Amino acid sequence: MQPLYIPLSQHKFTYGTQRLWPLVSAATSQALDRALIAQGYTSPLLMQYAADALWQYLQRLASVRQAQAPALLVLTGAGHNAGDGYLCAALAYQAGWPVQIISLVAPEKLQGEPQKSYQQAQALGIPIHLWPQVLSLELQQAHGQGDLYVLDALLGTGAQAPIQASWCDAIAYINQMSAYILAVDVPSGLDASTSALLGNECVRAQATLSLISVKAGLVTGQAPTYVGELALAPLVPAHALATAYTSLSFAQQADLLLAAGVWQQAPKARLAHAHKGHYGRVLIVGGDLGYGGAILLATQAALRAGAGWVRVLTRAEHMAPILTRTPEAMVLNADPQRLAQEIDQADVILLGPGLGQTAWGRALYQAAVQTWQQDSTKTWVLDADALNLYAQSPHQPLLPKTCVLTPHFGEGARLLNTSVAQIQADPYRAVQTIATQTQAFVVLKGAGSLIYHPQLARPWVCPWGNPGMASAGMGDTLAGLIAGLLAPPTKCTLSIQVQGQAIAYAVAIHALAADLAVKTWGETSMLAQDLIPEIAKLMQVKSPSQWDALWR
Ligand SMILES: NC(=O)C1=CN([C@@H]2O[C@H](COP(=O)(O)OP(=O)(O)OC[C@H]3O[C@@H](n4cnc5c(N)ncnc54)[C@H](O)[C@@H]3O)[C@@H](O)[C@H]2O)[C@@H](O)CC1
Structure with missing residues (x-):
């Protein structure tokens, strides 16, 4: 007898060549x-x-x-x-x-x-x-x-x-x-x-x-x-x-991302004559005292996402540990004066992993705001305390033209000046309200992360991931991944739709990497760093058969 239902929770699930599945309201x-x-x-x-x-x-x-x-x-x-x-x-x-x-x-x-x-x-x-x-x-x-x-x-x-x-x-x-x-x-x-x-x-x-x-x-x-x-x-x-x-x-309410299409969004094969400049320059700013791990994870994820080069502005104390783990990155002591010059050289700036809210983090945030107000052509990813500092500003600055905000429900509540319960009451409305108010891409992180930009018809929902992701460093890894995948200079000039696809791909790969990692480590013991090698595996998938092989 023909199956009368389609399982949607399976990673191997494919449905024709569709990339999206309609989600509807009652x-x-x-x-x-x-x-x-x-x-x-x-x-x-x-x-x-x-x-x-x-x-x-x-x-x-x-x-x-x-x-x-x-x-x-x-x-x-x-x-x-x-x-x-x-x-x-x-x-x-x-x-x-x-x-x-x-x-x-x-x-x-x-x-x-x-x-x-x-x-x-x-x-x-x-x-x-x-x-x-x-x-x-x-x-x-x-x-x-x-x-x-x-x-x-x-x-x-x-x-x-x-x-x-x-x-x-x-x-x-x-x-x-x-x-x-x-x-x-x-x-x-x-x-x-x-x-x-x-x-x-x-x-x-x-x-x-x-x-x-x-x-x-x-x-x-x-x-x-x-x-x-x-x-x-x-x-x-x-x-x-x-x-x-x-x-x-x-219209329907949202679209579900489907495994069938996700691997098709992977970065294309590199040009035979490529040099690192083709793949973009990412600047990551953050890592106050006590938060060195956040910026390290973001750096590793951006590099594994294929960014041509990654420079890091952080506390002097974190330079040696980051370089020891990630010699491919260029790591510099952060001071607000240096920031403008570094931003000028970057294609994508990720501000926030481990930024904190002390005078150090605030000064960097303020310097960043001044820079994007003078030149809004760069792509920015604002995460963690960059979002909190933005939410706290009495006069919230206009965000850069291409900007990705990555709040979890708590940060989302601060951005909307409301409670987490209100966000839980309707995450679809929350992601659309934040995006409309800021005219930015918003990734509302949680189980079934939502991705939206006011110029997209509907929010996209990522159906993958597992409760083991409720642990430290997961958001930093995602932020680095998004920055790395947006880095190729051609991406910044593309349409909202195509940029959105790169962001959705990052969100999907992050959740799917966790679903691969959990097979080895289990929900309780899985760490954010366990996702990094799985991200690399997923990004190599170029066909449905390779995709299926990962989930055997
Ligand atoms: N209309 C159709 O032809 C089809 C309907 N289908 C089924 O029908 C459902 C929708 O049917 P209905 O519109 O009748 O909705 P429900 O089956 O959800 O029932 C609504 C009824 O529950 C009562 N109710 C609502 N909230 C309540 C609460 N908090 N406490 C106690 N009672 C409450 C309402 O007074 C109403 O009598 C779908 O979810 C699906 O399961 C399927 O059979 C497919 C076809």
């Missing part, structure tokens, strides 16, 4: 449903296709896990999401799995398709309990043996905040089970558009099968904790979906 997803219904894919048909895909996913999972006597518990609410759940329960029951359903909504309150699906499950004789009834002995036994699968069909794209206490209790109840949770379309409690949490509890699924389209709220911010493995069940043929997309009058 509203767009509902409009897509309507457009498909208008093509003759009626609501009951789509619901049955959804149930078929969910059931196939569960069966394959049980087979991979060599599950003994698998049992299914389905939690349902009132909407179409629940309808998918009832129909999937019916398929599992007919195949001989022990199945029980816990509904949070009294049957007499159900309407339309969800009501019909409920009646179908009921007619088969599947036990349906109204929350908070306890599980029957049979399922409890299966649960004890660890073969219990839970289908979360409580809330889908129609979910609204807040989640009431009794629903939170039900969510907490399934989260504490030692069962495998598959979420239908969206983990209940997560906003499908923004990745915000709608209440105090959210289903923590091992996997989510997104239906018809991938929702933007599943891939960024806090979402990866709740979504688990992500897969898409398109439900309808590609041509029907393409017609549905073109009939929409409003």
Whole structure:
């Protein structure tokens, strides 16, 4: 049987020659449903296709896990999401799995398709309990043996905040089970558009099968904790979906970067007669006392990204350690007077790794601002305390014409003078607001990093990376990588689109390097420096087969 879903969390994942995948809001997803219904894919048909895909996913999972006597518990609410759940329960029951359903909504309150699906499950004789009834002995036994699968069909794209206490209790109840949770379309409690949490509890699924389209709220911010493995069940043929997309009058929300296209963005083969001037000059400024490692990592990443030369302005105390580890770099004692002259010689200036906020760092920041105000033709990357100092300025200076800001959520909150919670409530809005206010490229770093510039149609989302990246030096490495990849002088004169692709490539390679490194070091022990050799490996990939070989 043809697979009814496409796994999106795999690194080997490719989809034709596409480089991007559309991410949609809940509203767009509902409009897509309507457009498909208008093509003759009626609501009951789509619901049955959804149930078929969910059931196939569960069966394959049980087979991979060599599950003994698998049992299914389905939690349902009132909407179409629940309808998918009832129909999937019916398929599992007919195949001989022990199945029980816990509904949070009294049957007499159900309407339309969800009501019909409920009646179908009921007619088969599947036990349906109204929350908070306890599980029957049979399922409890299966649960004890660890073969219990839970289908979360409580809330889908129609979910609204807040989640009431009794629903939170039900969510907490399934989260504490030692069962495998598959979420239908969206983990209940997560906003499908923004990745915000709608209440105090959210289903923590091992996997989510997104239906018809991938929702933007599943891939960024806090979402990866709740979504688990992500897969898409398109439900309808590609041509029907393409017609549905073109009939929409409003744009999709974001684009997901895809592995299929990432390697195609790698720097081209070098000219046979090349000299280092062809590959650009990067100046890195930072590394106050106590922060020598930050500037070292940025330097190594910029060099591995292929920059022709890298000069470093830092504290005198850090010169010898950096040179010992990276003799290819030119390392100089930083003083604000020297800065203008060094900037003049560079194509790209990275300001911020380990810059700190003492008088030393502030003086360098001020000198840098004066320089770019006089000559805004250079490409700048502002990271770490350069962002904080910019955010603190009472009169924020106009940024250079080509500028990349790389805030994490905390720095993003300072740039917008708001809280981290507000950024988490809608990272898409945050990245677009920062970029619009500054007219710069913004890389909002975190799980599912976002990349945006006001002249791009939509933010791009990087789907790779792992929680081991929540460690010191990761941001410095990324900043160095971006600076190195933007360094070739030709890049600076190219369009926003092409510069954006170089930045997206840097973000992707950084996350993918972490996904390679984690295979050796594990999430707990992986260090930022472990990414450097993996970055070099990834940048050598020139074909899909080389790409696949990396992930074997
Ligand atoms: N329309 C269609 O034809 C299709 C819909 N599909 C499924 O349908 C879902 C969307 O269906 P709906 O629009 O019915 O949305 P939902 O299934 O998310 O349910 C909305 C219902 O939940 C209630 N609700 C919202 N927030 C709540 C909260 N915080 N606490 C308690 N109850 C709450 C609403 O009052 C409404 O009754 C998708 O996520 C997908 O799973 C799929 O079957 C594909 C086809």
